[in-house]
Amino acid sequence: MEVHETVAIVTGGASGLGEATTRRLVAAGGKVAIFDRDEDRGQSLVDALGEDRVLLKRTDVVSAEEVERNVAAVVATFGKVNVLVNCAGIATPGKVVSKGRPMALERFEQLIQVNLIGTFNVLRVAAAAMMDNEPNEEGERGVIINTASVAAFEGQIGQAAYSASKGGVVGMTLPIAREFAPYGIRVMTIAPGLVETPLFAGLPEPAQQALVDMTLFPKRLGRPDEYAKLVESIVTNPLLNGEVIRLDGAIRMQAK
Numbered sequence: 001m002e003v004h005e006t007v008a009i010v011t012g013g014a015s016g017l018g019e020a021t022t023r024r025l026v027a028a029g030g031k032v033a034i035f036d037r038d039e040d041r042g043q044s045l046v047d048a049l050g051e052d053r054v055l056l057k058r059t060d061v062v063s064a065e066e067v068e069r070n071v072a073a074v075v076a077t078f079g080k081v082n083v084l085v086n087c088a089g090i091a092t093p094g095k096v097v098s099k100g101r102p103m104a105l106e107r108f109e110q111l112i113q114v115n116l117i118g119t120f121n122v123l124r125v126a127a128a129a130m131m132d133n134e135p136n137e138e139g140e141r142g143v144i145i146n147t148a149s150v151a152a153f154e155g156q157i158g159q160a161a162y163s164a165s166k167g168g169v170v171g172m173t174l175p176i177a178r179e180f181a182p183y184g185i186r187v188m189t190i191a192p193g194l195v196e197t198p199l200f201a202g203l204p205e206p207a208q209q210a211l212v213d214m215t216l217f218p219k220r221l222g223r224p225d226e227y228a229k230l231v232e233s234i235v236t237n238p239l240l241n242g243e244v245i246r247l248d249g250a251i252r253m254q255a256k
Contacts, residue, residue: 001140001235004029007078009071011061011122012088014041016197017147020224021085021231026053028232033074033081035059035067035088035122061088061118071125080133082142084126085231086119089147089165091202093158108161115165119146120172131183138238141184145234146173148191150246154253166191170244177242186241188234193248195222216250 008025012018013034019041022032026049033055034042042056055077057070074081090111094103123144130142148169155163169189177187194200194211200221203211212221230247234240 001082001136001138001143001238003232003235005136006030006083006235007033007074007080008083008085009033009035009074009081009122009126010085010087011035011059011118013085014038014045014056016087017192017195017224017227018085018087019045020228021087022054023049024225024228024232025083026050030083031055031078033057033070033078035061035070061086061122062113064121067122067125071122071129075129081126081129082133083235084123084130084142084144086122086144086146088118088122089115091162094161095158096160103161108164111161111165112168115162116168119169123176127180127183127185130185135184139184140186140238142186143235144176144180144185144187145231146187146189148189148244150191150193150248150251150253152191156253157256173244174242181241186234186238188240188242189244190227190230190234191244191246191248192227193222193246193251195224195227197224211251211253214251214254215248218249220249222247222249 010018010022010032013022014036025032031053035057036042039058046054046056059066059070094107096103133141135141146169149166151159151163152166152170173187173189
């Protein structure tokens with residue numbers, strides 16, 4: 001699929017990985033609908049990139065009603081949806097038992113709700129819209145790209161909930177790709193390592209440095225646009241399907 005032909009929904013598209021993806025897709029000629037709760041940052045992107053190319057829809061990804069309404073609005077505005085990039089997510093650390101007290105169940109539930117159920121919620125609605133698209137010369141109707149994490153494979157102490165949520169994203173990649181294959185819809189997942197985003201910036205400085213030290217090469221944080229470049233590559237390469245790609249500088253997370 002050519003990027004200039006894309007109408008993409010980017011969840012969490014107002015900051016971090018999502019913002020970088022929005023900017024790259026628009027720069028390459030595509031149109032983007034930002035699904036985000038941060039209306040101020042989202043509107044600043046609309047102002048910078050143009051109302052004819054960017055649509056902002058305030059969206060809570062765990063709300064079935066909001067997602068269904070907003071996907072329909074994107075189709076009404078831009079005529080179709082043929083790319084979804086799920087970047088919305090949270091990363092609240094916490095031990096299962098800390099100082100003799102069990103983690104509040106609500107903390108675990110929140111991470112699963114946003115990172116896993118939120119991803120699935122937008123995916124299910126966007127995929128239904130993609131099935132109405134006319135196929136291109138490859139028979140392709142759409143591309144779905146979800147965001148996991150290296151923590152899905154090597155979660156650290158304190159990441160049980162986060163790793164579970166991202167492991168769920170990894171686990172559903174292949175079965176959904178298999179289900180959507182007859183419709184010409186590809187499903188991929190990117191598992192980033194350490195990327196310079198607001199989520200990472202919230203960690204204490206010693207924790208940040210310890211994580212950077214685990215990265216083999218290049219020995220630095222990833223850049224959001226490196227994620228966006230991979231999104232662009234996935235969109236334009238029709239053979240990429242049903243796979244999880246680590247984007248991590250060969251980091252292998254230690255226990256803590």
